[in-house]
Amino acid sequence: MKKENKLKLILKAIFTDMFIWVYISGSVSFLINHWFEVTIPGLHIVIYGSVVGVILMICGISVGRKMFLSTKRINKKWYKTFWGWSVVLILFITFIVGWILVEVNPYKFFTKFTNTSGIMSGIFNPNLDILIVSLTALAETIYLALLATIFAIPFAFILSFFAARNLMPKTLIGNLVYIIIRTFATVFRSIEAIVWAIIFSVWVGIGPFAGMLALMIHSIAALTKLYSEQIENIDYGPVEAIKATGANTLQIWVFGVIPQIISPFLAFTIYRWDINVRMATIVGFVGGGGIGLLLLQQQQLLRWHNVGMIIWLIAVVVWIMDMVSAKVREKLRGM
Amino acid sequence: MKNIIEIKNLHKVYTGGTQALKGINLNVKEGEFCILLGLSGSGKTTFLRCLNRLIEPTSGEIIIDGENVIAAKGQKLRLIRRKIGMIFQQFNLIKNLSSLTNVLTGKLGYSSLLHSVVFSKNEKDVRIAMENLNRVSLKDLAENKIKNLSGGQQQRVAIARALMQNPKVILADEPVASLDPATADSVMKYLGDLNKKDKITIICSLHFLSLARKYGTRVVALKDGEIVFDGTPKEIDKKRFKEIYGEDAEEVEIR
Numbered sequence: 001m002k003k004e005n006k007l008k009l010i011l012k013a014i015f016t017d018m019f020i021w022v023y024i025s026g027s028v029s030f031l032i033n034h035w036f037e038v039t040i041p042g043l044h045i046v047i048y049g050s051v052v053g054v055i056l057m058i059c060g061i062s063v064g065r066k067m068f069l070s071t072k073r074i075n076k077k078w079y080k081t082f083w084g085w086s087v088v089l090i091l092f093i094t095f096i097v098g099w100i101l102v103e104v105n106p107y108k109f110f111t112k113f114t115n116t117s118g119i120m121s122g123i124f125n126p127n128l129d130i131l132i133v134s135l136t137a138l139a140e141t142i143y144l145a146l147l148a149t150i151f152a153i154p155f156a157f158i159l160s161f162f163a164a165r166n167l168m169p170k171t172l173i174g175n176l177v178y179i180i181i182r183t184f185a186t187v188f189r190s191i192e193a194i195v196w197a198i199i200f201s202v203w204v205g206i207g208p209f210a211g212m213l214a215l216m217i218h219s220i221a222a223l224t225k226l227y228s229e230q231i232e233n234i235d236y237g238p239v240e241a242i243k244a245t246g247a248n249t250l251q252i253w254v255f256g257v258i259p260q261i262i263s264p265f266l267a268f269t270i271y272r273w274d275i276n277v278r279m280a281t282i283v284g285f286v287g288g289g290g291i292g293l294l295l296l297q298q299q300q301l302l303r304w305h306n307v308g309m310i311i312w313l314i315a316v317v318v319w320i321m322d323m324v325s326a327k328v329r330e331k332l333r334g335m
Numbered sequence: 336m337k338n339i340i341e342i343k344n345l346h347k348v349y350t351g352g353t354q355a356l357k358g359i360n361l362n363v364k365e366g367e368f369c370i371l372l373g374l375s376g377s378g379k380t381t382f383l384r385c386l387n388r389l390i391e392p393t394s395g396e397i398i399i400d401g402e403n404v405i406a407a408k409g410q411k412l413r414l415i416r417r418k419i420g421m422i423f424q425q426f427n428l429i430k431n432l433s434s435l436t437n438v439l440t441g442k443l444g445y446s447s448l449l450h451s452v453v454f455s456k457n458e459k460d461v462r463i464a465m466e467n468l469n470r471v472s473l474k475d476l477a478e479n480k481i482k483n484l485s486g487g488q489q490q491r492v493a494i495a496r497a498l499m500q501n502p503k504v505i506l507a508d509e510p511v512a513s514l515d516p517a518t519a520d521s522v523m524k525y526l527g528d529l530n531k532k533d534k535i536t537i538i539c540s541l542h543f544l545s546l547a548r549k550y551g552t553r554v555v556a557l558k559d560g561e562i563v564f565d566g567t568p569k570e571i572d573k574k575r576f577k578e579i580y581g582e583d584a585e586e587v588e589i590r
């Protein structure tokens with residue numbers, strides 16, 4: 001083994017052990033604080049944890065050493081080793097801390113069902129009087145999802161070609177463009193549509209337009225990624241064959257690349273619309289308009305029979321969208 | 336007969352340092368059916384792809400039909416490529432399109448920039464495409480999608496596509512290597528036909544000596560990027576065979 005490699009592995013092992021034991025001492029401190037109301041300063045937690053981690057690593061019985069430095073295959077049963085018990089300790093503590101943080105309370109779950117009588121009776125007795133109002137709001141939601149998808153298509157389509165590794169030239173600029181677009185797509189996608197909705201409801205005011213913009217941004221990012229991955233997976237053979245006939249670059253793209261990607265693109269896009277209809281409901285809650293907004297208002301007014309009506313409508317639409325989109329995608333796969 | 340292909344001192348070094356071609360000198364006469372033999376890795380694919388610049392040669396000179404291939408750029412290079420049909424081992428057709436549409440792509444080098452954005456199926460092109468499909472006995476399958484065709488049928492569509500270019504030369508890189516022996520022979524028949532009737536010059540790499548003997552008018556063998564044999568198919572006896580394929584090789588007879 002090379003020297004620098006060995007050093008790297010040792011550092012990795014030490015950091016792993018320090019991390020593990022800082023985590024354990026942090027969790028223990030949390031539990032002490034929770035049960036005995038004794039506060040342990042953060043600096044102490046870090047120092048104790050690190051010291052324990054490093055010592056165990058040096059003693060050669062730690063998890064880090066097992067992960068990165070154990071070369072011999074010793075067939076010792078895990079429960080006869082120290083690292084094995086360390087892992088058990090980590091899992092056990094994580095479970096206890098989780099239980100407390102999430103405020104798990106089985107007692108409430110089994111005894112307070114009657115609290116739901118309002119909403120339950122609402123669901124089983126939906127108020128048909130608000131059918132028209134709800135349908136209007138629902139149309140708003142479906143259309144905003146549709147427009148968000150449609151507006152996202154041209155952006156994602158063009159961006160995806162520049163975000164496909166196999167089409168971008170292997171030059172500095174080519175790589176830069178690829179990396180920038182991919183990074184933006186990843187970042188924008190990891191910001192939930194609900195966050196975009198909050199931003200846009202401030203920007204253009206509460207309503208379906210804000211919701212549409214939120215879903216559009218999210219869809220552009222998501223579709224760019226899906227489209228470009230599809231382009232990266234194309235069969236390069238026909239592209240080369242068309243190049244060999246004397247076709248120019250534009251022709252190569254139009255006749256060699258696009259026919260291969262068009263039906264998966266359509267499938268992704270319809271799937272996206274399906275997702276957008278669901279998201280549009282949620283986005284409505286934070287100022288994106290549509291059925292989500294109506295649901296929020298009725299829930300806050302405790303009008304459970306209206307809430308029941310809305311819930312039924314959402315369920316039916318999501319169910320239909322799901323079925324239709326699955327059918328269409330099934331058809332596209334055969335093309 | 337004049338030389339339609341003249342290659343002088345052709346070298347190809349891949350990034351990473353592999354010397355795939357080490358100074359190839361070769362003249363091919365108009366109307367020859369030149370078979371390229373050689374073990375895997377001997378440089379056959381590299382050689383054929385250098386001829387239409389799907390791969391950039393490192394150095395050397397290539398003249399095809401009087402045009403300097405190496406110096407050509409942009410539009411000029413595309414006009415040269417137009418004269419050179421190419422057939423691939425994996426057929427390289429667009430699988431979810433029809434045979435006819437695939438054949439039509441062979442005409443792209445002739446169409447204007449405007450035609451390149453919309454797939455205008457111009458009547459004259461369609462007629463020629465149908466003739467070419469007929470040439471390879473596939474007229475009835477014109478509207479069928481490629482993915483529903485057999486390997487042999489796909490390779491014939493690829494031949495029809497190459498014919499759309501009105502090529503002077505056809506380069507075929509192991510065109511029958513993924514076909515069964517009987518189908519392989521029938522596909523080679525079509526290439527032989529083009530060579531005899533249309534006087535298209537063909538360079539075709541093969542693995543089977545029997546096919547080389549049957550269709551080739553000339554055999555060139557590569558070994559480690561160099562020409563180790565150049566002669567007629569008849570001249571390849573046991574001794575020559577071992578020179579090309581190594582001491583341990585035995586000829587397997589494929590009909």
Ligand SMILES: Nc1ncnc2c1ncn2[C@@H]1O[C@H](COP(=O)(O)OP(=O)(O)O)[C@@H](O)[C@H]1O
Pocket residue numbers: 349350351353354355373374375376377378379380381382
């Ligand atoms: N894209 C490539 N990059 C690097 N080396 C390659 C590449 N393609 C082929 N080679 C190498 O060049 C040599 C010739 O390969 P190739 O032309 O494919 O031979 P053949 O077609 O006769 O099997 C081989 O050693 C192969 O490994």
Ligand SMILES: [Mg+2]
Pocket residue numbers: 379380381509
């Ligand atoms: Mg090859």
